[in-house]
Amino acid sequence: MSGVEAVRQEALTDDLGSRRIEVHDLNAWFGSLQALRDVAVVAEPQAVTSIIGPSGCGKSTLIRCINRMHEEVLGARVSGKVLFDGQDIYAPDVDPVEVRRRIGMVFQRANPFPTMSVLDNAVAGLKMVGRLSRGELRRRSEQALRQAGLWDEVKDRLDEPGGKLSGGQQQRLCIARALAVEPEVLLMDEPASALDPASTLRIEELIQDLKTQFTVVLVTHNMQQAARVADWTLFMLYGQVVEFGPTRKIFTSPDDKRTEDYITGRFG
Amino acid sequence: MGTRLGNLRPNARGTPPLRRRSRLGDRLFKGLSVSMAAGLIALLALLLVVLSVGGYRALSKFGLHFLTGRNWNPVFGREDFGALPFIFGTLVTSAIAIVLAVPVAVGLALLLNEMQLGWLRNPLAVFVDLLAAIPSVVYGLWGLFIMKPVFDHTVEPFLTNTIGQVPAIGALFRGAKYCVETQVGNPRACVKFGYNSNGGDLFTAGVILAVMILPIVTAVTREVVAVVPRDLREGALALGATRYETIRMAVLPYAKSGIVGATMLGLGRALGETIAVSMVVGNGLGIGPSLFRPGYTIPAVIASEFREATSVGVHRSALLALALVLVVVSLVLAALSRMRVRRTARLVGGPTPAGAAEIPALEVTG
Amino acid sequence: MSGAAVATAGARAPGLSRSMSRSRRVKDRAFRASLWACGFLALLPLAFIVWYVLVKGVSALNLDFFTKEPAAPGEPGGGIVQSFVGTALIVGMAIGMAVPLGMLAAIYLSEYGRGRLASAVRFVAEILLSTPSIVAGAFIWAVVVVAMGTFSALAGAIALTVLMWPIITRATEEILRLVPQELREGALALGVPRWKTIARVVIPTAGSGIFTAIMLAVARGMGETAPILLTALGQDFLTTNPVAPADAVPLRIYNYARTPVLSQHAIAWGGAIVLLAAVLVLSITARFLANRQQRRIR
Structure with missing residues (x-):
């Protein structure tokens, strides 16, 4: 835990300290089906925390609990605490809309808005909520698209519908869209699972860039991806945390036999 | 340093974080949409209340006689409201419509869903649905000027001379033997070749109704047939069964209850149809076995008498009571039908995917 | 066996x-x-x-047919301009009422509707679709016409609203349901409030599908005779006064078909051609759009 503390101290010195996520005793249900059991984890600022595990282990549910998207599913319920900035996002006076604005999310399947152009998609959040001038929106759009490493590819087709881009470009457009509202944390739910290897590589490079400014939480079923980009790794099984620690430790000398089995591909 | 940051917290940007804002837009929008949805329930309730209150005077004054009496006289002072002739006419025309439409609708649904029609399937389905889009008054106009003469001079004499000669059911197809009282002012509306030659009649109205309800019965039947699991069919076909045997063994037994539901919905539509029927039914008050005599229906009498109906006597109340009877019967039929179709879907195949047939307005209800 | x-x-x-x-x-x-x-x-x-x-x-179709008031029975010429204007007036007002009512109810069912109220509303909307149109007419006759003391275009529009509201509700609900959940989540995850998500993402994406639902309801309303007869009564003169009796094309066809005057029969057929064309064009276009829309969204 001393490593965590060190990172934390370091982060505090440049006002990123408030972007830490702490999950305590988190339980989540779909109807009567319990998807998460007593999950606890910390996601540090300026680091990538990855969540791995076989499908159905609850990793997507966990990440969706961090910005209160889980409750959007019919019959879904949550108990426990998720501290962001020291505040419990599940406290009664908290506005889920505000939580989601500050904790952005990128989904597994790219979901650009089909009725909006590339330019508008990138600033969709700002357009729908704020009252920015056209020029300002354009400037912010360009900035977000550059941040997502997409600008050079789309600068000549900004007026085309977002759905016309390739799969990898669509996903980066969604990342741009999430970045444009200037979140403090970026949640990524298997952002590259539907992409080809080249696009995946671009996304991974992008994640490496983004972690200098954001707290990044990445769900992936691809262990190599976790090993490549993550600083911290959480291994889950059947809705429970099996092991959490620095990525290198998880992948080289895990404490738990089940983690080792999964890492080495022996798990069912 | 740490303290300064501590003071700046919880948010470096200086705004109190995460706190719930009033979100007026959200509350307003949700409130409005909830009330418009609940408004539908209120609408139905209001409709029933208004018609009950309006019809109360007539129903309480005449009691059961309102449903069984054969005399309908709105002249103030001699008021008598026995609605049996209208009930009779409504039931007979609807029965004719059901008898004619349901077999064709089932055949049509099987043709569209079970036979490999290729490119023909979609246009055929659309044409059938378009029948439901034709306005009632156009059916009436066509029925009155085109179909009725043909029925009067060709179809009905033919039926009288053939099925009419069969004992028992033949009575249905023999012509009315006398003039009908309500055809006052139109003395030509009398007997010619033993059938009524000028006013309309129950049979013609029933046939028009059959065409009008065909699309809705077909659509609901298709919805039911569509949920019969594919493997049942393929199982039968794999056994070497013919198309006919497959449908009889694997499709119809499962769809039967739903077809009954479709029939009930069609019946509800037929009972409430007004304009086309009133144009061809003849508006005669008699009750008798012949289908070729003029009749009168509940919707038709409401449409033709509402202008004279004032609240001086109970005439207006009587018409509202008729509307009440009509809406209660059709709503009960619709509810039963809906539940039956749903149950079929659940019994055979779990929850139905929202297919086109499930979209009620895409049936272009008429 | x-x-x-x-x-x-x-x-x-x-x-x-x-x-x-x-x-x-x-x-x-x-x-x-x-x-x-x-x-x-x-x-x-x-x-x-x-x-x-x-x-x-x-x-029967000529310029007079669309621009003149009816000629006296037996006299040649004349038209039914008041019927066209009346239909436009009544249906226009009905759209004005039924579209917001139906769309909001549909938004409730597809975006918020969970639990008992939603299933009750859905069931009621379904059986309201089976309300005989004459009953809607009698209902509004008993409430609005009697209260106002006069038949009117407004009463006609309210009667049509009773019929169109559930149609628009159910059809729009089905269309909103076709909008992928990911798009809603995409907007919500940006910190967009739910109502703006609905207004700026869900409804634009459903787009022409909603238009389809409205077209189908209009096609239905436009062809209705019985409810208009009981509430708007009919009118021989051109008027746009919403609280005066009004004419409508189907009503005119109905009345002319029952007279013995041959020239009026001809006009009835002329009205039928216009009505049928309008209704069929609306229905076919709606169907075409609906098919295209479903393919586009999926």
Whole structure:
């Protein structure tokens, strides 16, 4: 835990300290089906925390609990605490809309808005909520698209519908869209699972860039991806945390036999 | 340093974080949409209340006689409201419509869903649905000027001379033997070749109704047939069964209850149809076995008498009571039908995917 | 049961059509033929109606028909301009009322609706679709006409609203449901409030589908006679006063068809051609748009 503390101290010195996520005793249900059991984890600022595990282990549910998207599913319920900035996002006076604005999310399947152009998609959040001038929106759009490493590819087709881009470009457009509202944390739910290897590589490079400014939480079923980009790794099984620690430790000398089995591909 | 940051917290940007804002837009929008949805329930309730209150005077004054009496006289002072002739006419025309439409609708649904029609399937389905889009008054106009003469001079004499000669059911197809009282002012509306030659009649109205309800019965039947699991069919076909045997063994037994539901919905539509029927039914008050005599229906009498109906006597109340009877019967039929179709879907195949047939307005209800 | 037994026997001799008994083949043929006959029978009336309306109505169509008030019975010429204006007025007002009511109810059902209220609303909307149109007319007659002391275009519009509200609700709900959940989540995850998500993402994505639902409801409302008869009554003169009795095309057809005046019959057929064309164009366009929309969203 001393490593965590060190990172934390370091982060505090440049006002990123408030972007830490702490999950305590988190339980989540779909109807009567319990998807998460007593999950606890910390996601540090300026680091990538990855969540791995076989499908159905609850990793997507966990990440969706961090910005209160889980409750959007019919019959879904949550108990426990998720501290962001020291505040419990599940406290009664908290506005889920505000939580989601500050904790952005990128989904597994790219979901650009089909009725909006590339330019508008990138600033969709700002357009729908704020009252920015056209020029300002354009400037912010360009900035977000550059941040997502997409600008050079789309600068000549900004007026085309977002759905016309390739799969990898669509996903980066969604990342741009999430970045444009200037979140403090970026949640990524298997952002590259539907992409080809080249696009995946671009996304991974992008994640490496983004972690200098954001707290990044990445769900992936691809262990190599976790090993490549993550600083911290959480291994889950059947809705429970099996092991959490620095990525290198998880992948080289895990404490738990089940983690080792999964890492080495022996798990069912 | 740490303290300064501590003071700046919880948010470096200086705004109190995460706190719930009033979100007026959200509350307003949700409130409005909830009330418009609940408004539908209120609408139905209001409709029933208004018609009950309006019809109360007539129903309480005449009691059961309102449903069984054969005399309908709105002249103030001699008021008598026995609605049996209208009930009779409504039931007979609807029965004719059901008898004619349901077999064709089932055949049509099987043709569209079970036979490999290729490119023909979609246009055929659309044409059938378009029948439901034709306005009632156009059916009436066509029925009155085109179909009725043909029925009067060709179809009905033919039926009288053939099925009419069969004992028992033949009575249905023999012509009315006398003039009908309500055809006052139109003395030509009398007997010619033993059938009524000028006013309309129950049979013609029933046939028009059959065409009008065909699309809705077909659509609901298709919805039911569509949920019969594919493997049942393929199982039968794999056994070497013919198309006919497959449908009889694997499709119809499962769809039967739903077809009954479709029939009930069609019946509800037929009972409430007004304009086309009133144009061809003849508006005669008699009750008798012949289908070729003029009749009168509940919707038709409401449409033709509402202008004279004032609240001086109970005439207006009587018409509202008729509307009440009509809406209660059709709503009960619709509810039963809906539940039956749903149950079929659940019994055979779990929850139905929202297919086109499930979209009620895409049936272009008429 | 016997069918199954025969079927097994058939399966034992694969590929030999001769092995199928003659009676089975005949039955199957007869069955197929009867299905085709049903298809043919169903198309017959549509063809006949469209044909006769065209043949009989086309001669009535001229400029006067669309621009003049009715001539006195027996006199030549004249038109039914007041019917067209009346239909536009009544249907226009009905759209103004039914579209917001229906769309909001649909938004509730598809975006918020969970639990008992939602299933109750859905059920009620479904059975309201089966309300006989004359009953909607009688209802509004008893409430609005009697209260206002006069038949009026407004009462007609309210009666049509009673019919169109549930149609728009159910059709729009189905169309909103076709909008992928990911798009809603995408917007919500950006910190967009729910109502803005609905207004700026869900509804634009459903787009023409909603328009389709409205078109179908309008097609239905436009062709209705009975509820208009009981509430707007009819009118021989051109008026746009919403609280005065109003005419409508179907109403005019109905009234003229029942007179013995031949020139009025001709005008009735002319009205039928216009009405039928409008209703069919709306229905076919709506269907076409709906198909395209479903393909686009999926």
